[in-house]
Amino acid sequence: MSDIVRDDRHTAVDIKNLEVTFATDGGDVNAVQGVSLTVRSGEVLAIVGESGSGKTVTAKTILGLLPETAVASGAVLLTGEDVLTVGPKRVRELRGTDVAMVFQEPSTALNPVFTVGWQIAEGIRAHGKVSKKEARKRAIDILSRVGIPDPETRVDYYPHQFSGGQKQRVVIAMALVLNPSVIVADEPTTALDVTVQAEILDLLRRCRDEFGAAIVLITHNMGVVADLADRVAVMYLGKVVEEADAKTLFADPQDDYTKRLLGSVPRLEARGHQAAPSADAEIVVNARGLEIEYPGRLGRAGFRAVKGVDFTIAKGQVLGLVGESGSGKTTIGRAIAGLTRVTGGSLEVLGVEMNGVHERDFKPKRAEIGFVFQDPASSFNPLLTIAEAVAEPLIVHGRAGDARAARARVDELMEAVQLPKAFGDRYPHELSGGQRQRASLARSLALDPALLIADEPTSALDVSVQARVLELFAELQSDLGFAALFISHDLAVVNLLADRIGVLFHGDLVESGPNDQVLGAPEHDYTKRLLASLPVPDPSEQAARREALRALTRQA
């Protein structure tokens, strides 16, 4: 299908002085301010930036996908035509044939009530007269080319019959099927597990090499950039602050912002030996053969999320639990906090056996457990001020009569998490994600807990904000000496904080041990694969790691 041979220097997209303004309730917002970029065929341009930097808006303009509230000026030349001025009919013709998009969340980008073959054929038949048979043939062909095994059968499958990574392959197949000159990939691997991410990045690399497409890759993950990009544009507050080819950018960043962005990416390097807690240290959490099963529907077996896991957390120790989605790591955290019922084995939390526990018996212990949730947006009641929310634990456990009486302690806590006292009078939506997550930390520490459970506390945050929250977490942990369970999918993040690491895979604890041992000399195949899949923000090192991963997969 790649019969059209393209000149390497051929410009696929040329964005000239693009400005995009949104009308919102709070007045106009200039999301993109004078951005100029070019992408050539057979090249991957990565647009990197944190949330609100305008990277997604810039990329969506290439497809003419701006909402009605937006006004764009400047020019976006797509193979010589200005997308902003050609009118909706021509833009519709361009989509698919000249420019295609790969979305972030493959499960929502596919329509669940149609087969994937139908959805791919729909794109083909929308552009030109193609018979159903012919469209189906081309759908099968493209599915095999993106690496879906047995495409003749699976072309008739519905989206839910594919795994997350395969769904993303189907989405990429849909983008490739009309052989577009440009593919816009908006965070194509963010919703995927790290081992799957490596496969999808490989596939995108093949899109560039075999199909000769230009790829505009939008991402916040510097590791992904290092893995795939040829050239990188760094965006900040609607402007491109730096543009360079990938090797130069990582080796010698010019702009201050780029330097700081690169500096805050957590790296997988040894932290030196951890002081092992003395053997007679008090055990805070003790799990023996812990099993957790979610009840199934009537007549069906339940789902066993955790299948017999053993671990302990000693006083003052940080245990990191790592695993991909569905590995049961969050379930374990929720079980310790008493949010999910334990169905088998034994889980002792602060001396209380959680298997068959009554809320009445566990309630006094709740004062000694703090919990930091993943999503800072929803973990605060939107109608309470931060101070009121932080005071909640104090009021519930009778340490203070009302929010005003607790204010002194609240101010103290706000100071501990490095938030200005005045923020206490703000409402959650008036704080940024990082600030909210720090307030969440303050709330969980209000009662001086013996145990803190942090469930992916930084996965919703930008990388520079994540670095500061992690730093704060480590500081508070060493000052206050609480034991902690730190749950994350990101090995590099866990490495920064944990004394011991447990690796979960499909509900089994496949490996656990001191930090250095698990990351430095992993024994289990899965741990090895997990480690090798993690992209590092250094193009040449990442190329070497990619080879290592390939060797590892071939062995398996």
Next chain:
Amino acid sequence: MTTTLAAAKDRRAPWFSRLPIVAQLRRSVGLQRGMLITGIVICLVFLLGAIFAPIIAPYGFGQLSDDAGSFPRQAPPSSDHIWGTTVGGYDVFSRVVWGAQTAIAVVIVAVILSVLIGVTLGLVSGYLGGWLDRILVVIADAVYAFPSLLLAIVVSIVISGGQSSLVGGIVAAGISITVVFVPQYFRVVRAEAVRLKSEAFVESSKVVGSSTARIMFKHVLRNATRSLPLILTLNASEAILTLASLGFLGFGIGPTAAAEWGYDLNRALSDTASGIWWTGVFPGAAIVLLVLGVTLVGESLNDLADPRLRTRRRAKRRKAVTSASSDPAVGDDKTPGSTTAPEGGRA
């Protein structure tokens, strides 16, 4: 997320601009604003008419004679009776003005009762779940299955035996409307409670050890009531229609106890054939106008609450000057406002 923010964002504004309708009025533009203002004006006219009925209406609602003697029957509009008189000899203008009082009183009783009962049941049912939830949902569905007017008639007969005094009539009409509306509030609040139950902030207070009652009333209830003003206004207009239907069918309030548009329409039924238009047109127009006004308010509130339906002033093409700071302060996370979340730009 946008709806969450929109409701809480004006918290720092003066109290009067945070009131439900005023806040929406300030945010609206164009046609939506026109609809909202029209609705508010119509409602205000009726509200003032109801409050000042004793001053505005020249005669009482049940008055059949004055110093000059008995009123004529079916008299056309004249200087004495500007909208004429009915077959029973009542002054049409006075009846319409007093009728506003009855209508609004019934709406208030019906809405307060159904909100109280519906919200409490919905909250308990949604948050606690279990067998109680199932039973309540089945009952609510069963009530839905009845034709609402039939249900209202049955309830009104049970309560007052059909006709009754002013207060009794109003309460009876209010309760019969309530029975029809409770399932609606129940459903909405229950759905919200079920959704909020799994929100992180509810789980977080569970982890803290808050009692169930505290979680329900402090965290769930206050977040579950957001869409109530919308249903409330839409139901209010339905309540007016139900009341009028009850009155028309003869299950409302008697002419000597209070003025009631539906009853007047019923009495005007035979007049239409003989060309006496004024007895029917005015109460009918009153019903239509009040329903229209309340519906306009309700519909515009509905549109304004949804960020996808809300129209905004079009963004202007940007001039050279930019408002956002270009200082690349990475280490310091940005407070929403300049770039990330324009909704909260009050930082």
